[in-house]
Amino acid sequence: MPRLPHTLLLRAYRISPLLPLILQGTRTLRSAINELRWIREHVEERTPAGLPESVVRRTLLKCCQRRSRGEPLQYILGTQPFGELDILCRPGVLIPRPTEAYTSYLAKILLEKRKVRMQALRASCSAQVKPYPSLRIVDLCTGTGCILLLLQSLLSSEFEDLHLTGWDVSNGAISLARKNLQRVETNQLIKILSRTTHSRISFRSLDVFANLTSQESEDLRCDVLISNPPYISEDHFNHETARSVRNWEPKLALVPTVSTSGSFAPEDIFYHRLLFLHFNVCASKVLLMEVGDEEQAFRVTRMTLEKIQQLSDRSRTITTEIWRDWPEAEPPENEDHEFYCKGQAIPLKGSGKLRAVFVFENGALL
């Protein structure tokens, strides 16, 4: 890694003697200044009143030294915002990325579907439409639980009966996700108490590649399956991840380690499994999977279309889309709007990099 230019370090030092330390971690002055302020606020907030100023200074220095070795700020401060939530972070569990946009967009789609359904219900007065539809969501490879907790927070006001389950192979992740659940509930106590609805949310341990017990298969049944699985190849891990990711975050969360026998790339193995679970176990109607880059988005799309072709029931119409980082944003003119695959035009929604593959069965949830 190139050394930071001397002039930059000097500039930083003139603003604060602590900044050159943080600069080692952030590499840009702008973010270093922000991080120093956040660290300072954090330390001041946590230091009990009455302790001498020197205690604050020493804690502050310790934090900055940790940051200078590349330790992620999120582990030092212990949290990372995700959408409207503040998520606890611990070494050993992957830090939530600023990818909340696809989660919020999914929530928006579900809310719209729900509105249409309620209107239809009111218009028809038919006994066939269940008045209080439950919604089951499963999040595989849940990590801190951030995706599921954000979905709960966005959906629980409209869905009377929400049933959410997050699964992960790592015990550290599961226990952190449970802590996060507690914390969100404490923070949103008023909101929760004023709700007439109830949602059940739990976090459980599971290796998605293991043979499933019949109880597990039963518990995995859901309407919506979502996952941000490990998707980085060994080569990308070594050359294209940030130093702080490589040195401080769990590799288990980033690089698939399952050996593959199929015709697909090793870093795609989770998608293979997710498609199987979606169509063969969960009986879900909506599937949303985060992907790492454009090539992976295209490979996963092809995999999905092949899987759909193999389905025995030909009457099912299933739509596949690729979402960019901000699926709701106005797409810039210089970016492609479609991707052709197996004779189909797959829409590329929003702006930013290709970030998720969305599979949706027409008429689902209606």
Next chain:
Amino acid sequence: MSGAPWICRRCINTYLRPGRRRLIRFASTASHESFSPVLLARARNMAVEHDRLVEETAETFDAKISKRIGELRKVTTALKEWEENQSALSELQALITDPTSDEELRELAADDLTSTRTQMGTLSQNLVTSLTPKHPFEDMPCLMEIRPGAGGGEAALFASDLLRMYRAFCARRGYRVSMMKYDVADGDSGDTGEPPLAEAILEVEASGAYGEFRSEAGVHRVQRVPATESKGRTHTSAVSVLVLPSLPVNESDGQDIGQADLNDPNSDYYVSPADVRTDVMRSRGAGGQHVNTTDSAIRLTHIPTNTVVNMQDSRSQHQNRAKAWQLLRSKLAQARRDAREEEVTKLRRGVIGIAKMGRENKIRTYNYGQQRVTDHRSGLSVRNLDDVMEGGFELDKVIDSVKTWLGEREMQSLLAEEEEASHPSKPNKSK
């Protein structure tokens, strides 16, 4: 109400404060002997409207009309009291000048005349005050944006001095403040230990803060010898201050303007999401799991007006976005208000717009060598620069003097407008 200029009530009161000789030239406005006939006519028209509306709505209720009645009530009451006193005055005068009055009665009347005259002054003041429309943002909390202008590092240091000054002022007054945005610049800290400022936005949460601070908007100039100046030369640098209304973020906060106004396309507070482009800091490389940056900066661009706001203070992008929207709304509301004011003043030849006055001009000089602060609008100089910079009572003096000045200008505008309206022969481009 017609396109009257917006006047700060407090200004008028200051302006009318007895014993201020430099205000004599406007005495005709408020003097009990000859209350400006145009203003009196305006008051009478409003009172007539008031009575008519009250009668019309005797049996029904209409929120809009009753709001209007509320607006007119103050003028109506003030006018009634003024007129009653006026006729008492004439009666007393008649009594005194009437040769047939008996001596004892005449003496009593003379006594009464003095107190009635004094009272006339107060009542005239009340009437003028009731006639001057309130600035629509007057009662709102405000945002104060402070940015260094010409003068490099010195300007950045003085910007942080001004921020400190306003914070101290607010602390003394008991106003709750929060830093909406705080961006430091490169360079060594100044004498106060505060780092130089690139930009700061101070949110003053007290209602009425806008009215309190709006006259602080403009260019503040500093003349002093910078710490880095080896030859002891005095430098001149500038800092600009912008004062914006702080709009409620959600319904429960809004007293005057509710959620309805934020969602009503015809309101000054409305911003269409379709007109706003959002930009976020995009990581180089693949993004996703590959990086764990803490970048949470948001930039909003209002395309029709090319208004840009940046926000990066919070770790949460969600919060930065909310704050950026709040700031954008404030900026656009202020800009629309200014445009409207500009429009009105264009119709009223000769009187300089209040909004415009000062915005780009230097409004005040802080001269450290002479320990002096001079406001170029009111012309007031105070000698205790340190107390001003500590947000002390000297600063009150300066701010009050500007309010007086502002009140005079606004009074002139009101008169000019009324005079114009009472001479229909002049071509009138409006409507």
